[in-house]
Amino acid sequence: MSCRKLLSEISNYLDGEIELTVRQELEEHIAKCPNCWVIFDTTRKTVQIYQGCECEPYPIPVSLQTRLQEALRKLCEESQTKQD
């Protein structure tokens, strides 16, 4: 699974709307990729905060999702540059 693919699956994973095989790939990827782990962990904690709230369901702000995705893309680009 690529970092980009993982990004697109994080919200499905957290919603529980993900195929078992994809879920396993995702878990394998974050175990090996520190960058994606940070993004995943941050997103998960954010979702848990909202879900733990007794008030009305509140989706993750789009701005936060965008920021997380941009941060990950940058990290991936940097690590790819280092590998060359």
Ligand SMILES: [Zn+2]
């Ligand atoms: Zn990754």
